[in-house]
Amino acid sequence: MDKKKFLPTLAFLIPLALYPILISFNNYFLNVGTFIVIYATIVAAWNIICGFAGQLDLGAGAYMGMGIFITGILLLWWNITPLIGIIVGGLATAALGFVIGYPTFRFGVREVWYALSSLALVSILQKLFLVWEQVAGPVERRLPYFSGEWYLMRFYNFSVYFYMSLALLIITLLLNVKIRYSKIGYYLLAIRENEEAAEMLGVDVRKYKLLALLIYSFIVGLTGGIFVLIAGYYHPSLFDPWVSIQTAILGIVGGLGAIYGAPLTALIILGIQEYLRFTLGGIVQGLHLIVYAVILILVVLFKPEGLSEVFRSIYKKAVALKAK
Amino acid sequence: MEPIQLVQSVIFGIIMGGIYALVAMGLALVFGVMNVINFAHGDFVMLAMYITYFLSLMLTLDPILVPLITIPMFFVLGIGVYMGTLHKIVRGPALSQIAVTVGLMVLLRNVTLALWRAEPKAIQYTAVAGYFHVGPFIFPTSRLFGAVVSILTLVALHLFLTRTKLGLAIRATAEDADAASLFGVNVRNVYAFTFGLGTGLIALAGALIMTFQEVNPLSGLLYGLLSWVIVAMGGLGGVVGVFFSSIILAIAESIGITFWDPRAREIIIYLIFIILLWVRPTGLFAKR
Numbered sequence: 001m002d003k004k005k006f007l008p009t010l011a012f013l014i015p016l017a018l019y020p021i022l023i024s025f026n027n028y029f030l031n032v033g034t035f036i037v038i039y040a041t042i043v044a045a046w047n048i049i050c051g052f053a054g055q056l057d058l059g060a061g062a063y064m065g066m067g068i069f070i071t072g073i074l075l076l077w078w079n080i081t082p083l084i085g086i087i088v089g090g091l092a093t094a095a096l097g098f099v100i101g102y103p104t105f106r107f108g109v110r111e112v113w114y115a116l117s118s119l120a121l122v123s124i125l126q127k128l129f130l131v132w133e134q135v136a137g138p139v140e141r142r143l144p145y146f147s148g149e150w151y152l153m154r155f156y157n158f159s160v161y162f163y164m165s166l167a168l169l170i171i172t173l174l175l176n177v178k179i180r181y182s183k184i185g186y187y188l189l190a191i192r193e194n195e196e197a198a199e200m201l202g203v204d205v206r207k208y209k210l211l212a213l214l215i216y217s218f219i220v221g222l223t224g225g226i227f228v229l230i231a232g233y234y235h236p237s238l239f240d241p242w243v244s245i246q247t248a249i250l251g252i253v254g255g256l257g258a259i260y261g262a263p264l265t266a267l268i269i270l271g272i273q274e275y276l277r278f279t280l281g282g283i284v285q286g287l288h289l290i291v292y293a294v295i296l297i298l299v300v301l302f303k304p305e306g307l308s309e310v311f312r313s314i315y316k317k318a319v320a321l322k323a324k
Numbered sequence: 325m326e327p328i329q330l331v332q333s334v335i336f337g338i339i340m341g342g343i344y345a346l347v348a349m350g351l352a353l354v355f356g357v358m359n360v361i362n363f364a365h366g367d368f369v370m371l372a373m374y375i376t377y378f379l380s381l382m383l384t385l386d387p388i389l390v391p392l393i394t395i396p397m398f399f400v401l402g403i404g405v406y407m408g409t410l411h412k413i414v415r416g417p418a419l420s421q422i423a424v425t426v427g428l429m430v431l432l433r434n435v436t437l438a439l440w441r442a443e444p445k446a447i448q449y450t451a452v453a454g455y456f457h458v459g460p461f462i463f464p465t466s467r468l469f470g471a472v473v474s475i476l477t478l479v480a481l482h483l484f485l486t487r488t489k490l491g492l493a494i495r496a497t498a499e500d501a502d503a504a505s506l507f508g509v510n511v512r513n514v515y516a517f518t519f520g521l522g523t524g525l526i527a528l529a530g531a532l533i534m535t536f537q538e539v540n541p542l543s544g545l546l547y548g549l550l551s552w553v554i555v556a557m558g559g560l561g562g563v564v565g566v567f568f569s570s571i572i573l574a575i576a577e578s579i580g581i582t583f584w585d586p587r588a589r590e591i592i593i594y595l596i597f598i599i600l601l602w603v604r605p606t607g608l609f610a611k612r
Binding site: 056100104106107108111112113116117120121123124127128130241245252284287289290292294296297300301 | 409430438441541605
């Protein structure tokens with residue numbers, strides 16, 4: 001495969017890898033940066049299921065919550081190191097994706113109904129863990145306090161988490177490129193464009209949709225595992241429908257199927273949002289999200305192909321200038 | 325499982341079902357006629373609840389009278405929202421409709437958050453507060469009142485859709501918008517009117533719910549998903565389908581709350597939804 005296709009990933013890697021040094025390892029900025037990178041990862045993973053395969057998935061909150069719970073429970077109950085716990089959490093989340101996804105695709109649940117049933121899954125799991133008091137219940141279950149031991153993975157300085165999320169983001173981006181230019185990628189795009197036509201041409205629609213869902217839920221499960229180490233507790237409210245909705249918003253505003261556009265949009269918009277939060281949010285609660293909603297509506301109505309088009313034209317102009 | 329308890333929870337279910345039917349009717353109308361996917365439906369319910377709270381406080385008015393003001397207000401709001409955002413994408417891809425209505429949802433949520441803060445709000449007085457006994461069974465007055473008003477409204481709506489010329493135009497547009505426009509129906513106006521009508525119904529539903537329930541900026545999600553469950557169950561079976569689906573769903577919910585756990589409300593409703601989509605994607609009352 002053409003090595004050049006991986007090049008833009010470096011453009012992500014270098015400035016982000018320098019970020020902790022630029023802010024001289026300030027914990028607040030590291031915390032914010034880690035959350036933003038985690039979101040960018042989820043958006044990049046979401047691109048596989050929605051951008052490529054065209055299934056509007058709103059289950060990110062459920063999959064992230066699952067990763068949070070499995071990693072947290074393994075550490076708290078059986079004292080299993082998160083190094084293993086995160087991976088097990090990702091696998092368990094993919095298993096959940098399979099259990100839900102198999103019948104969903106088998107019975108041909110599509111479009112708005114797929115979106116709604118995946119959003120319903122978030123609420124179901126949230127309430128299930130709320131009612132199931134032996135495991136979670138309404139109390140916050142706290143992980144061991146910061147000790148700096150590698151076994152517990154609870155560090156006072158957040159730079160480890162930042163680099164873990166960054167590594168996951170880079171892997172997800174590489175995986176995106178790899179899938180996009182492989183046979184699977186073309187099958188998924190065919191499914192997105194026209195499911196019946198793809199099936200007629202011999203694409204196993206159910207199998208590839210399920211595969212996309214498994215990859216996506218696995219990665220989102222991993223982000224949940226990193227999240228619980230930063231948050232330091234788990235609680236049913238971490239099955240958060242807002243994660244699902246925000247992921248979809250960022251993915252759509254960024255541009256469907258845009259491998260770099262969507263995560264880049266996530267980095268920019270969430271950065272601005274965080275800035276607005278401590279400037280405007282202190283004046284009027286919720287104002288920063290009002291701005292956000294207006295941007296979303298305007299982009300979809302007037303720039304339906306997403307912000308990635310804007311980035312692409314800037315990139316092309318930059319290349320043209322350099323050629324002169 | 326005591327039989328009296330079971331009958332009581334079925335009674336509660338039927339009463340709540342009557343109210344849910346009105347909540348879902350606006351969505352069923354918009355989805356059925358315009359084929360528009362409205363994710364912000366629940367948040368319009370939430371907005372209606374807040375405005376009912378606000379007006380009843382400002383004007384010292386009983387919340388059951390507030391709809392006299394809010395129904396025309398929401399009718400105009402609905403037409404405005406349709407003209408401003410949805411008109412452009414009414415024939416567009418499902419994804420754009422979902423994205424725009426998700427935008428509206430975030431907007432409504434945070435506008436109410438900015439105006440009224442996150443603490444739950446409840447009304448202070450209503451003439452229909454309290455409950456009464458019939459034999460061993462309890463009837464909460466406010467919910468029963470809500471169910472009766474809701475059923476009367478649905479009957480009126482059904483008559484409007486089946487007996488009037490405008491109702492015929494709406495049904496014709498739902499059946500086939502292009503054919504309807506060839507027969508002289510102004511589809512654009514029918515769409516705007518339908519969206520306004522749906523939003524007007526929400527104003528009434530919100531006021532009725534407000535008589536017995538508190539509201540916070542996140543209340544919208546439950547009412548939105550609940551309405552979608554009812555629409556999925558009712559298929560496109562019109563007012564009757566929506567009504568019976570609501571009753572069935574509310575009875576299941578009520579039995580689950582009584583005998584399992586009050587916090588399990590969402591689990592029951594959404595599990596029914598997911599399994600229904602698997603086994604009967606056309607709904608229980610689809611005509612075709």
